[in-house]
Structure formats: structure tokens, C-alpha cells
Amino acid sequence: MKRVVITGAGTINSLGHSVPDTFEAMREGRCGIGELEFRDVERLAIRIGGQVRGFEAEGRFNRQQMSLYDRFTQFTLTAAKEAIEQSGIVFSGEVAAKSGVVLGTAGGGVSTWDDNYRAVYEEGKNRVHPFVVPKLMNNAAASHVSMEFNLKGPSFTVSTACASSNHAMAQAFQMVRSGMAPAMITGGSESMLCFGGVKAWEGLRVMSKDACRPFSANRNGMVQGEGAGIFVFEEYEHAKARGADILCEVIGFAMSSDAADIVMPSKQGAARAMAGALSDARINPDEVGYINAHGTGTAANDKTECAAVADVFGPHADNLMISSTKSMHGHLIGGTGAVELLACIMALREGVIAPTISYEEPDPECALDVVPNEAREAKVNVALTNAFAFGGLNAVLALRQV
Amino acid sequence: MSTQDKVIAIIAEQAVLEPSDVTLESTLEDLGIDSLGLVESIFAIEEEFDISIPFNANEPSESDFDISNVAAIIAGIDKLIAEKA
Numbered sequence: 001m002k003r004v005v006i007t008g009a010g011t012i013n014s015l016g017h018s019v020p021d022t023f024e025a026m027r028e029g030r031c032g033i034g035e036l037e038f039r040d041v042e043r044l045a046i047r048i049g050g051q052v053r054g055f056e057a058e059g060r061f062n063r064q065q066m067s068l069y070d071r072f073t074q075f076t077l078t079a080a081k082e083a084i085e086q087s088g089i090v091f092s093g094e095v096a097a098k099s100g101v102v103l104g105t106a107g108g109g110v111s112t113w114d115d116n117y118r119a120v121y122e123e124g125k126n127r128v129h130p131f132v133v134p135k136l137m138n139n140a141a142a143s144h145v146s147m148e149f150n151l152k153g154p155s156f157t158v159s160t161a162c163a164s165s166n167h168a169m170a171q172a173f174q175m176v177r178s179g180m181a182p183a184m185i186t187g188g189s190e191s192m193l194c195f196g197g198v199k200a201w202e203g204l205r206v207m208s209k210d211a212c213r214p215f216s217a218n219r220n221g222m223v224q225g226e227g228a229g230i231f232v233f234e235e236y237e238h239a240k241a242r243g244a245d246i247l248c249e250v251i252g253f254a255m256s257s258d259a260a261d262i263v264m265p266s267k268q269g270a271a272r273a274m275a276g277a278l279s280d281a282r283i284n285p286d287e288v289g290y291i292n293a294h295g296t297g298t299a300a301n302d303k304t305e306c307a308a309v310a311d312v313f314g315p316h317a318d319n320l321m322i323s324s325t326k327s328m329h330g331h332l333i334g335g336t337g338a339v340e341l342l343a344c345i346m347a348l349r350e351g352v353i354a355p356t357i358s359y360e361e362p363d364p365e366c367a368l369d370v371v372p373n374e375a376r377e378a379k380v381n382v383a384l385t386n387a388f389a390f391g392g393l394n395a396v397l398a399l400r401q402v
Numbered sequence: 403m404s405t406q407d408k409v410i411a412i413i414a415e416q417a418v419l420e421p422s423d424v425t426l427e428s429t430l431e432d433l434g435i436d437s438l439g440l441v442e443s444i445f446a447i448e449e450e451f452d453i454s455i456p457f458n459a460n461e462p463s464e465s466d467f468d469i470s471n472v473a474a475i476i477a478g479i480d481k482l483i484a485e486k487a
Binding site: 063067127129130131 | 418438441442444445448449454
């Protein structure tokens with residue numbers, strides 16, 4: 001089996017338009033959640049979210065590109081450019097032929113659906129733009145990355161709700177580890193912050209009207225975010241041979257299915273995914289210093305996740321740090337695991353643990369070190385990142401400092 | 403603006419050219435408009451004139467709408483506008 005390292009990272013989210021900006025915001029415990037701004041927002045009961053501000057398609061993309069790129073594709077291409085430029089990898093010849101793109105998204109071009117449904121249903125129009133389908137399809141972002149950067153190997157999109165990015169990255173990891181591909185572009189993106197996208201979540205009645213407070217006793221729900229996180233996963237020898245700067249190593253993963261309930265999380269499913277990732281990475285539980293939690297800020301997730309951590313790690317659960325950066329950037333749904341992987345890279349590479357902000361009251365059912373409100377300096381060798389999706393589909397990745 | 407000027411403006415925008423570079427004899431191929439560009443142009447023309455153009459991208463030559471050059475496209479649009487009125 002090949003070793004797999006990360007040689008490039010890119011992002012855009014409500015905390016920043018790049019990885020350095022996002023790291024700075026996480027170090028400072030800044031909150032990217034604010035009042036939502038879009039058409040008909042006044043008809044929503046939920047009016048907050050981690051919206052990307054100051055991002056204009058005009059100037060970044062030409063007219064033809066804008067007619068084909070939904071906002072989730074625009075985010076993806078922007079983050080992919082940052083990641084691939086940082087990596088310095090060039091996709092040509094054999095490397096291009098074998099390398100591909102595996103991305104996660106839950107909704108794909110949600111605002112394209114929304115705008116065009118509005119046009120035909122509300123405004124009574126009988127004609128839509130010819131590119132509605134290629135713009136809204138879930139694989140549009142992965143396809144445009146492959147075209148833009150000449151990736152000709154296996155490319156596809158994974159859609160497992162809130163675990164989409166983790167499932168995608170696990171798949172890309174496997175492809176590089178098995179020797180199938182020398183490098184893969186992976187991660188995910190989401191852009192659901194439009195009237196229909198938020199209205200749908202509102203219906204479930206799990207959303208907070210004021211803040212995302214994971215693990216806090218007074219938590220009252222999740223807050224949506226938007227953006228993308230994109231990475232270059234590369235075979236270690238390939239990266240070393242070209243003198244690439246290695247951000248960290250991906251050492252294992254596991255996926256599990258609760259096979260229980262379409263929305264309620266399961267302690268056993270979560271625990272099996274974490275234990276599976278440790279076993280795949282061939283590490284002992286006590287080597288893990290940091291877990292980036294799924295930590296949605298809902299009553300059900302946070303206590304279930306903490307109980308699962310206690311089950312898997314035993315007494316070591318009290319020694320490790322676990323934080324939810326959703327408190328800062330919101331829940332990016334299908335893109336969330338990718339943006340949260342950045343917190344693991346920051347922990348491993350810079351020795352800074354991103355905090356769980358907006359934390360107000362300890363909850364005896366979440367009695368772990370959740371790094372409340374302020375980032376912390378700590379040496380971490382191994383980190384896990386959790387994603388537990390609606391539908392009971394779980395994916396956990398394990399990473400190590402190089 | 404006449405129908406001709408409006409159509410030329412739409413085609414020129416699609417081809418990223420100045421309207422003065424688009425002549426009645428120009429073919430879509432001359433102008434560098436590919437199949438996606440053609441479908442987008444037809445959409446823009448339908449929106450502009452509120453007409454419905456009988457065009458199937460699977461078999462452009464079988465459609466009852468001549469796209470062999472700019473003059474043919476304008477003639478087809480004039481006919482559709484007349485039928486609507």
C-alpha cells in the first residue's frame with residue numbers, strides 16, 4: 001500500500017476566501033455566521049447563516065463560464081485553484097491520465113433549481129435557459145475541475161448529505177493508497193443559502209435562530225453555511241520526488257451505516273466509524289490528540305457523538321481535545337467535512353487547535369474537552385475528522401503530522 | 403432596433419464579436435459559435451421576440467428552422483413573428 005499525503009489545500013467559506021484567512025479566523029475564534037442576505041429572506045423564520053461575503057463571479061469568470069457555473073461550482077473552482085497552485089503539481093501525460101476528481105456535495109446547484117423553479121412556477125415563464133441541467137447537476141463542479149486542470153482519470157461526485165465530503169475524501173484516499181492514481185483532487189462544496197435551500201431545512205425544525213453552540217447545554221440547533229474545501233491527495237513518493245511541501249499524511253479511514261433511522265444519529269454507528277478509522281490507520285486510541293467533531297449543535301448529535309467518543313477512547317477520551325468549527329463557519333452540509341479538514345491540518349501542522357465558539361454552559365452529556373471559545377496551542381500527532389450524515393451514513397478520516 | 407439589428411446583436415454577443423463583424427452571409431461556423439452557443443442563441447432570440455423556435459439540437463438540419471447563415475435565421479424569425487401576429 002502507498003502512503004498518501006496532502007500537498008495542497010484551498011477553501012472559500014464564511015470565515016475567509018483562502019486557507020490562510022480561514023486559519024487566522026479559526027485561531028481568533030471568529031464567527032462567520034450572520035444575517036442572511038438574499039431574495040425573500042423576510043419570508044423565512046431562520047435568517048442566519050455562514051454566508052460567503054464579497055465573492056463576485058464577475059471578474060473571476062467570463063460570461064460563458066458564468067452561464068454554466070452554479071455558485072457551488074464557482075466555490076469549487078476557486079478553492080481548487082488555491083489547492084493546486086499550492087501543491088505545484090502539474091497534470092500532464094501519465095499523471096493526468098490517471099489522476100481524477102472525487103468531490104462531495106449534498107445539493108449541487110441548489111440556487112439554479114431555486115431560480116428556475118421560481119421562474120416557471122411563480123413567474124409563470126415557459127422557457128428556461130438551456131444550461132439549467134449542466135449547471136445544476138451534482139457532478140458539475142467535479143467535471144469543471146477536471147476540465148480546468150486536465151484531470152483525465154476517475155472523476156465523480158459523492159452525495160451522502162452531511163458526510164459527502166468525508167466519503168469523497170475517503171474514496172480519493174483509497175484510490176491513491178491502492179496505487180490506482182498518483183494524485184486525486186478531492187473535498188467538497190455546497191451552496192444552499194437561497195430561499196428554497198433554507199426553507200427546506202427550516203421545515204425540519206432543527207435550526208437555531210441565533211447561534212450554533214455545539215456541546216453547550218443551551219444549544220438550540222444547527223446553522224447552515226456555504227463554501228468549498230478542496231485538497232490535493234498525493235502519493236508520498238511522488239510528492240517527495242518533486243519536493244512538494246507536505247501538509248500532513250492521511251493514514252486511514254472508515255465508513256459505517258447505522259441501518260437504523262433516517263435522521264436520528266446512532267452512537268454505535270458513529271463509534272464503529274471512529275474505531276474503524278483507528279484500526280485502518282493501525283494506531284492506538286491514545287495516539288489521537290484532536291478530533292474535529294461533527295458537532296452540529298443539535299441536541300441529538302452532540303450527546304450521541306460524545307458518548308461514541310467515550311466508548312471508543314475509554315479513559316483517553318478525557319485527555320484528547322474535540323472541537324466543532326461549525327460554531328464559526330456553520331454547517332456546510334455536503335461541503336462541511338472538507339472545510340473541517342482544515343482544522344485538522346492546522347492542529348497537526350501549526351499546533352493550534354480551533355475552538356468551539358459560542359460555548360456558554362457545560363452539558364454533563366458532553367463532558368469532554370471541547371476547546372471552548374478560545375483556540376489553544378498544543379502538540380498533536382494524530383487527528384480524526386468525523387462526519388455523521390442524515391440517513392445514518394458515517395465517514396471518519398485519520399491524519400498524521402509528517 | 404429592427405429585427406435584423408436585434409438578432410445580430412444577440413449573435414455577436416454569443417460570438418464575442420462586435421455587431422459590425424457579423425454580416426448577413428456569416429455562418430455560425432464562421433462566427434465560431436458551437437452547438438452549446440447555438441442553443442443559447444436560440445434561447446436568447448426566443449426571449450427577445452417571445453416566440454418559440456422549432457429547433458432540436460439532435461437534428462439541426464431536420465428542424466423547420468434554417469440556420470445556414472444569419473440571413474436565413476432572420477428570415478425564419480420574421481416568419482415566426484408574422485405567424486404569431
